[in-house]
Amino acid sequence: MATDEKTSSNQPTASPALIEESISSVMTEKRKFPPPVEFSNSAHVSSMEEYEKLYAAAAEDPETYWAGLAEQFHWFKKWDSVLEWKTPYAKWFNGGKTNICYNAVDVHMNSWRKNKAAILWEGEEGDQRVLTYGELHRQVSKFANVLKIAGIKPGDRVAIYMGMVPELVIAVLACARVGAVHNVIFAGFSAHAITERVNDSRAKMVICCDGTRRRGSTINLKKIVDEAIVNTPSVRNVIVLKVTSETVSMHDGMDHWWHDLMGLAMDVSEPVEVDSEHPLFVLYTSGSTGKPKGILHTTAGYMVHAASSFKYVFDIKDEDIYWCTADVGWITGHSYMVYGPLLNGATLLMYEGAPNYPQWDRFWDIINRYKVTILYTAPTAIRAFIRAGNEWVTKHDLSSLRLLGTVGEPINPEAWMWYHRVVGQEKCPIVDTWWQTETGGIMVSPFPGATPTKPGTATRPLPGIMVDVVRKDGVSCNANEGGYLVIKKPWPSMLRTIYGDNERYEKTYWSEFNDMYFTGDGARKDEDGYIWIMGRVDDVVNVSGHRLGTSEVESALVSHEAVAEAAVVSRPDDIKGNSLVAFVTLKDEYEGDMKLRESLRNHVAKEIGPIAKPDEIRWAKGLPKTRSGKIMRRLLRELATSNEVKGDVTTLEDFGVLENLRDQEDE
Numbered sequence: 065m066a067t068d069e070k071t072s073s074n075q076p077t078a079s080p081a082l083i084e085e086s087i088s089s090v091m092t093e094k095r096k097f098p099p100p101v102e103f104s105n106s107a108h109v110s111s112m113e114e115y116e117k118l119y120a121a122a123a124e125d126p127e128t129y130w131a132g133l134a135e136q137f138h139w140f141k142k143w144d145s146v147l148e149w150k151t152p153y154a155k156w157f158n159g160g161k162t163n164i165c166y167n168a169v170d171v172h173m174n175s176w177r178k179n180k181a182a183i184l185w186e187g188e189e190g191d192q193r194v195l196t197y198g199e200l201h202r203q204v205s206k207f208a209n210v211l212k213i214a215g216i217k218p219g220d221r222v223a224i225y226m227g228m229v230p231e232l233v234i235a236v237l238a239c240a241r242v243g244a245v246h247n248v249i250f251a252g253f254s255a256h257a258i259t260e261r262v263n264d265s266r267a268k269m270v271i272c273c274d275g276t277r278r279r280g281s282t283i284n285l286k287k288i289v290d291e292a293i294v295n296t297p298s299v300r301n302v303i304v305l306k307v308t309s310e311t312v313s314m315h316d317g318m319d320h321w322w323h324d325l326m327g328l329a330m331d332v333s334e335p336v337e338v339d340s341e342h343p344l345f346v347l348y349t350s351g352s353t354g355k356p357k358g359i360l361h362t363t364a365g366y367m368v369h370a371a372s373s374f375k376y377v378f379d380i381k382d383e384d385i386y387w388c389t390a391d392v393g394w395i396t397g398h399s400y401m402v403y404g405p406l407l408n409g410a411t412l413l414m415y416e417g418a419p420n421y422p423q424w425d426r427f428w429d430i431i432n433r434y435k436v437t438i439l440y441t442a443p444t445a446i447r448a449f450i451r452a453g454n455e456w457v458t459k460h461d462l463s464s465l466r467l468l469g470t471v472g473e474p475i476n477p478e479a480w481m482w483y484h485r486v487v488g489q490e491k492c493p494i495v496d497t498w499w500q501t502e503t504g505g506i507m508v509s510p511f512p513g514a515t516p517t518k519p520g521t522a523t524r525p526l527p528g529i530m531v532d533v534v535r536k537d538g539v540s541c542n543a544n545e546g547g548y549l550v551i552k553k554p555w556p557s558m559l560r561t562i563y564g565d566n567e568r569y570e571k572t573y574w575s576e577f578n579d580m581y582f583t584g585d586g587a588r589k590d591e592d593g594y595i596w597i598m599g600r601v602d603d604v605v606n607v608s609g610h611r612l613g614t615s616e617v618e619s620a621l622v623s624h625e626a627v628a629e630a631a632v633v634s635r636p637d638d639i640k641g642n643s644l645v646a647f648v649t650l651k652d653e654y655e656g657d658m659k660l661r662e663s664l665r666n667h668v669a670k671e672i673g674p675i676a677k678p679d680e681i682r683w684a685k686g687l688p689k690t691r692s693g694k695i696m697r698r699l700l701r702e703l704a705t706s707n708e709v710k711g712d713v714t715t716l717e718d719f720g721v722l723e724n725l726r727d728q729e730d731e
C-alpha cells in the first residue's frame with residue numbers, strides 16, 4: 065500500500081511513459097518583469113552580466129566553483145578532493161571532516177549573532193517564543209547529550225514525528241550534531257506510514273510530541289506512534305515532548321518525557337567530526353511501486369548547496385525576517401526552513417498552524433506583526449488565497465515584504481500575477497524555484513536582483529547546475545521545443561542513493577539517459593534559456609497527435625476570471641488518443657452551469673488553441689490533494705476514466721472532495 069506524499073504521477077517511473085514524439089508547447093507568455101532597481105542595487109548579485117559571469121565560470125570549472133563556496137564553512141579537516149564521480153555515485157569533498165550543526169549554530173557563538181533571534185515562533189493559538197542563536201545552541205547541545213545518553217551513535221537513524229514547534233528544529237540539529245541520521249516524518253502521516261518509514265530506515269529511536277494543533281483542535285501524535293511502533297522491532301526508545309497536554313500512556317523503559325531528560329542533561333556537547341559523505345538524513349518521497357523511496361542526503365555537499373543557494377536565491381541579509389511556510393516534514397522545510405537559513409545566520413519565522421485559522425488572513429496578519437521581509441510559499445496556497453478573496457490580504461500592511469518565493473509545482477501565470485500585484489504590491493521580485501527532494505536544494509530560479517522574471521517560469525539554472533531539456537535520445541531540444549528535463553553534471557546536494565536500494569536508484573534516475581540524471585519532469589527552454597516546467601512526464605498527454613502539458617491547460621483555465629483552481633487529466637479516447645477532462649473550482653461568486661462550461665472551453669481555445677479545449681469540465685468544490693498540497697491527478701484520472709477511484713488514497717487530505725467529482729453529465 066502506498067503511503068507516500070506525492071501522486072504516483074509525480075515521480076519518474078522505472079520505464080517512464082517516455083514520449084515518442086516531441087512535446088508541443090502551446091503557451092506563450094510575453095510579460096517580463098525586470099528586478100526593481102532599488103532591489104538590484106543592494107543585492108548579492110545585481111545584474112544579469114554578473115550572473116552570466118558566475119554561470120560561465122562555474123560551467124567551465126565546476127570543482128573550483130564549488131570549492132570556493134565550501135571554503136566559507138568550518139572544516140575540522142579540509143577535503144582531499146572536491147568531487148569523485150563514478151556514474152551515478154558521487155563523493156563530494158571527500159576526505160574532509162565537518163559538522164553541519166556546528167556550521168549552523170556554533171559558528172555564530174563567536175560573533176554578535178549569538179544574541180540575534182534565530183527562530184521567531186508563533187503557535188496557532190497566538191503564543192510566541194523567541195530563540196536566539198545562543199539559546200538554540202544551548203538547547204541543541206543539551207538534546208545532543210540526551211541522544212548520546214540514550215545510546216544514539218553516529219550513523220544511527222532517528223525518526224522524528226512532531227508538529228511545527230521549535231523543538232523539532234532542535235531535534236533535527238541535535239541529530240546532526242551527534243552524527244545520527246534524521247528521518248523526519250510529516251506529522252500528518254498515519255501510523256502505517258510511520259511503521260513503513262521507521263522499518264525501512266531501521267530507526268533506533270522515535271522523537272514525537274504528545275499532540276499537535278491543527279485548525280483549532282488537537283491531534284494525539286503519541287497515540288499514533290504507539291500504534292505504529294507495535295511493528296517496528298528496531299525502535300528502542302521514544303522521547304515525547306509535551307505540547308498539547310494530551311492524555312498519553314507512557315510505557316516504562318521505552319517512553320521518556322523530553323523535559324525529564326532535558327532537565328538532567330548538560331548544556332555542553334562537542335559536535336561529532338563526521339566525514340563529508342557521512343549520511344545526514346533520509347527523507348521519504350513517493351515511489352512507483354507504492355513503496356516510498358528513502359532519499360539519502362549526506363553532510364558536506366548538502367550543506368554547501370543548501371546554504372549558498374539560500375543566500376543567493378533569497379538574497380539574505382542580516383536584517384531580514386524570513387518566513388518559509390513549508391513543514392519541516394518536507395524537503396523545503398529541511399533545506400529552507402532549517403538548514404539554509406541557520407547556516408546563513410538568518411532570522412527565521414516558524415508558524416505552527418493552518419493558513420486559514422482562525423480566518424483567512426492569518427498569514428498576512430503574521431507578516432504585518434513580525435514585519436516579515438521574505439515569504440516563501442507554494443502555488444497551492446496562493447491559489448487558495450486568491451479564492452478566499454483579496455480583502456483578507458489588503459486589510460493588512462504588507463509593506464515590510466521585499467521578496468516572494470514559490471516552490472512545489474508550476475505556478476500558473478495568473479496566480480503569479482496575483483502574487484505579484486496583491487501580495488508583492490508590484491515591488492517584490494518573485495523567485496519561482498524549481499527543485500526536488502532528490503536535488504536537495506534549488507536548481508532553477510531567478511537571482512532576484514538580476515534575473516528579469518516572466519510569470520510561470522523558474523527562469524535559469526543556478527551557477528554550477530547544468531540542466532538541459534533533451535529529446536528521448538538525449539540530444540538537446542531546440543528553443544521552445546518540449547522535452548525532458550535532465551541534469552548533466554553532478555552537484556553537491558544531489559541524493560546519494562535510495563536508502564538501502566542502489567538498484568532502484570540507478571533504475572529510477574539514471575537509466576533513461578546516458579550519464580544524465582532524469583528529473584521526471586517535462587519542460588521547454590525558451591529563447592532566453594528560461595526553463596518552463598510542463599509538469600511530470602506522465603502529466604503530459606497526447607491529444608490528436610499533439611503533446612500537451614496539462615499544466616498549460618490548467619494555467620489557461622485559471623486565467624479565466626471565474627476560475628480559482630483547475631486540474632486537467634487525460635482519458636483514453638478512440639479518436640483523439642486522449643481527451644482532456646478538467647476539474648474546475650470556481651471562485652465563490654460564480655455558479656457552474658452550461659454557459660460557463662462553454663465559456664471556459666472557448667477561453668482555453670483562445671488562450672492555447674482548439675486542440676487544448678477540454679472535452680469535459682467537471683465542477684469541483686475542492687480538488688483531491690495530498691497533505692503536502694499537491695493535486696492528486698492520479699485519482700482524477702481514475703475518476704475521469706472509470707468514474708470511480710480504486711487506487712490507494714491513503715495520502716488524500718480530504719476524502720469528502722472525491723464524492724463531488726463523479727460524473728456530472730450536464731444537469
Ligand code: WTA
Pocket residue numbers: 349395396470471472473474475496497498499500501502522583584585597599600
Ligand atoms: C515539481 C519540492 C514547477 C516538479 C521542492 C518536481 C515544480 C517536483 C517546481 C518535486 C516549480 C517543484 N515549478 N514544478 N518551481 N518546484 N516542482 O520532491 O514536478 O516535493 O519534480 O520537491 O515538484 O517535488 P518535491
